[in-house]
Amino acid sequence: MTSIFIVDDDENLHRAYQSLFSMKGFTVIANAYDGAQAVTIFNQLNPRPDILIMDYRMPIKDGVSATREITQIDPTSKIIFLSADETARDLALQAGAISFLIKPVRFTYLIKTIEDILHDH
């Protein structure tokens, strides 16, 4: 079963993703609401999540900085950026993200992206 770690400062999105992923048979194994919390939780996760969904603009630490740290901890991490700020695309990919999607994204497209990544890696 595909495990997901959601990092976003919007609580409503956590709830919505949770419902949608569970409908699809994915398991949300962790939630973080800022970049710093994401790094702390990621360090403690065992096993690691199959996929991280990462926002960019968040309090305390942004998604790019968190991605940089997480990929240092585990270079095999698969991080999908889901952000409304497309100017962060290059930064996110340089930091180690695998894909960058611009909000709003249809859930079917997000699922397809996850499946493609898991298939290719």
Place this chain on the structure above:
Amino acid sequence: MQKGPKDRFEQLVETADALIVSMNLRGYITLFNRVCEEVTGYSQKEVVGKSVFSLFIPEEDRAKMKKWFKQLKEGKPPEYPPVARWKTKTGELRVARWRNALLYDDERNLKEIVGIGIDITEHQRAVEKLQASEALFRLLAENAQEAIYLYSFVPKPKFDYVSPAVETMTGYSPDEFYAKPELVFKIVHPKDQAALLRSHEDPRSVTGPNEIRWVCKDGKVIWTELKSTPIYDEDGALVALQGVARDITARKETEEEMQRARNLAEFLVDLMAHDLNNINQGIMSALEILQHDPSFPETLIERLQGALNQVERSAGLIDNVKRFQRIDFEPIQLKRMDIFEPLESAIQATKLAFPEKTLLVTTNVKKQQHFVQADNFLTDLFFNMLHNASKYDRSDRVTIDVRASTSPDKSFLKIQIMDQGPGIPDSEKPRIFSRLASRISGVKGSGIGLTLVTRILQRYGGEVEVANRVEGDHTKGANFILTLPLRRN
């Protein structure tokens, strides 16, 4: 045979590099040397025995010259400076500076007056020219709106000249700058002190105009653009600076106002793009939960799909507003581009934007066939045209034909985008590219897409017009005709 004093005098007269003319007491010429001949064009033979006044002196000067001649004869000091104008054979007026020698006979009676002169015509003309040029410079400098200055560093720093405009600009008069040359460093804005000092100490390091702020006598701060030219001595030491200071306060205020407007626009667009799209994501996800919920009533599925489409439309609108901002602020740097790839990308993006429709796009555009001067907005241009055609065609199967052809003189590329939608009535055609006119055949749209198209085409020096796909019948669909400057291989 040994030469006598008379021979020696004549030899001297002939070899001297000065004008030498001798007259008797009535003013008749008795001697006229080689230099006189060269200057006047007359030979000695032509002038000897003739009156110097009637032959050489211009009529208007004759009376005063006769008076001067009379005074010489009487042994009185002449009233006029020994500078006289005389006419050449061609009528040209020349000027000479004269010294006179009086020759006496053995009884000490005055016999002849010898004039020894130097032709100063060229010098006189140069002086007059310089005076005219100085007068003109002064006229310009004194009336110019710019402050003109000449600042010397040696023997000690001082202003040699400051034009009156400096007082209008700063409130300080030229005299105040002459009296206190250091005033210039006292009234410069603290933030620009280093820049001014650098322009004084090492003017070579200042390339282009120097923008400097000053605190005026009344406390007001003004911006000036200084354009200084350094003057060096033969050893390469800086000895002076000359230049012009132009008041650019109004321009700087406009620039600052524009920057503030740009920052505000960026902030608002960022706020809208980021925060509204986050909200859009929330709404979209909530609607998708309902869509996937087996208990959701079948009868409302169509409405749910409509709501999802509206969210996507909202996101598309935000996207276009962001593009609007980029078009306005991004510098125009066009490059040679094949239209094939941007068109293909736009077709794929349009298909993704309307998953519920079947989009059939036919085109005669091939790879490496048509090149235009464009940038990355070219894909947006095609996408907006195709998106617009797909949006207004209410059928499930949207057919669009894209035809490209070069103008007969090969200077423009014509791209026709022909749809089979509801078409545009002739009365609406002139208005559809305006943001405010967005109601076409009862379908209300944002209207921003076509306005964006117009703006992108303006970047490229192109145009757009709309016609009917079928001549005379607007209901058979529209034909949008884009013209773009063509770049051939």
